[in-house]
Amino acid sequence: MKVPYLDLKAQYESIRGEIGDAIQQVLDRTAFAGGPFVAQFEKEFAAFCGTRFSAGVGSGTDALWMALLALGVGPGDEVVTVPDTFIATAEAISWCGAKPVFVDVDPITYNMDPSKVEAAITPKTRAIIPVHLFGQMANMDPILAIARKRRLFVVEDASQAHGAEYKGKKAGSIGDAGCFSFYPGKNLGAYGEAGAVVTSNEELDRKIRMLRDHGQAKKYYHSLIGWNARMDGIQGAVLSVKLKHLDAWTEERRRNAKRYDELLRNVPGITVPVEAPYAKHVYHIYAIRVAERDRLIASLAEKDIHCGIHYPIPLHLLDAYKSLNLGKGFFPVAERSAAEFVSLPMYPELTPAQIYRVAGEIATLLESERRTVV
Numbered sequence: 369m370k371v372p373y374l375d376l377k378a379q380y381e382s383i384r385g386e387i388g389d390a391i392q393q394v395l396d397r398t399a400f401a402g403g404p405f406v407a408q409f410e411k412e413f414a415a416f417c418g419t420r421f422s423a424g425v426g427s428g429t430d431a432l433w434m435a436l437l438a439l440g441v442g443p444g445d446e447v448v449t450v451p452d453t454f455i456a457t458a459e460a461i462s463w464c465g466a467k468p469v470f471v472d473v474d475p476i477t478y479n480m481d482p483s484k485v486e487a488a489i490t491p492k493t494r495a496i497i498p499v500h501l502f503g504q505m506a507n508m509d510p511i512l513a514i515a516r517k518r519r520l521f522v523v524e525d526a527s528q529a530h531g532a533e534y535k536g537k538k539a540g541s542i543g544d545a546g547c548f549s550f551y552p553g554k555n556l557g558a559y560g561e562a563g564a565v566v567t568s569n570e571e572l573d574r575k576i577r578m579l580r581d582h583g584q585a586k587k588y589y590h591s592l593i594g595w596n597a598r599m600d601g602i603q604g605a606v607l608s609v610k611l612k613h614l615d616a617w618t619e620e621r622r623r624n625a626k627r628y629d630e631l632l633r634n635v636p637g638i639t640v641p642v643e644a645p646y647a648k649h650v651y652h653i654y655a656i657r658v659a660e661r662d663r664l665i666a667s668l669a670e671k672d673i674h675c676g677i678h679y680p681i682p683l684h685l686l687d688a689y690k691s692l693n694l695g696k697g698f699f700p701v702a703e704r705s706a707a708e709f710v711s712l713p714m715y716p717e718l719t720p721a722q723i724y725r726v727a728g729e730i731a732t733l734l735e736s737e738r739r740t741v742v
């Protein structure tokens with residue numbers, strides 16, 4: 369029995385009719401760039417997140433970039449974030465002309481360690497970007513308290529956390545802005561590239577809408593230098609269909625995570641993910657930690673079980689950020705987890721039989737390794 373890391377086809381098959389109808393409507397109205405289907409999705413997604421506004425953009429990277437630009441982040445500024453995230457979090461900072469300043473993460477949740485944030489703040493700091501890694505929100509209260517005290521903006525990178533909660537509040541609704549990716553493999557994934565910025569700040573929303581559309585509020589009256597970061601009409605229509613299913617899919621992910629937890633928790637050599645008491649985890653990624661992970665991943669692949677690594681190199685050690693002069697040892701928690709993470713197959717349509725197979729093979733492989741060592 370093959371277990372792929374992700375099975376987008378299985379989900380598509382379950383909603384094929386609805387998707388076909390939705391795309392046909394976009395074609396019939398030739399509403400390809402922005403337009404009514406994007407506007408409809410924006411309304412629905414803001415309601416889902418519990419914010420007043422949502423602006424659809426071209427990708428999660430655009431969402432982060434537009435949010436920072438709209439908040440006035442620019443050359444000479446610094447933005448505090450974490451090194452264990454996808455590079456887009458830092459790229460958005462860099463493309464504003466600002467400098468990413470990393471702080472290490474908490475060893476249990478792998479999210480921004482609030483106790484490390486104050487020390488990273490300088491007179492140049494303008495904003496903090498906590499990343500809700502793997503679908504679990506960062507510990508927002510202490511981060512917000514620091515931001516308020518230091519008059520900094522908070523931009524949530526919620527690209528992996530659609531529907532996740534912190535003390536009952538939805539991802540994206542707590543900071544000044546929340547940024548989402550709808551990359552196809554995400555919990556709410558488009559059928560192409562797309563993203564959104566949610567906020568309850570009307571002025572911020574207005575500015576993001578202008579920036580994503582060449583700095584214009586009225587056609588050809590450009591009051592800002594913006595960019596083309598609009599969302600496609602087809603993506604808006606697809607996302608509206610998929611949003612209706614998201615809560616049910618999230619429950620399936622949570623059920624699958626529980627099954628993995630139960631089967632793997634007591635296997636020696638494995639650390640399973642922990643759901644923090646304040647959090648509702650949506651398990652975009654189910655990452656365990658294993659010391660000899662490369663061997664494990666290769667052995668599983670031989671058995672047609674396919675895993676991922678998110679992410680093998682923390683941002684401060686990537687060539688792209690060599691100029692920051694941050695070597696090994698700067699962020700030990702992020703470095704250690706990057707060396708040990710294994711992302712197991714995780715999607716709503718994963719069957720109990722597939723989960724038993726993955727967990728069973730992992731337990732057998734680790735047990736035989738232990739025997740060899742002894």
Ligand SMILES: Cc1ncc(COP(=O)(O)O)c(C=O)c1O
Pocket residue numbers: 427428429430453454456457499525527528548549550551562563
């Ligand atoms: C944490 C995080 N931030 C930002 C992004 C960028 O999103 P996109 O790929 O839609 O540009 C992603 C998605 O890959 C992500 O996982």
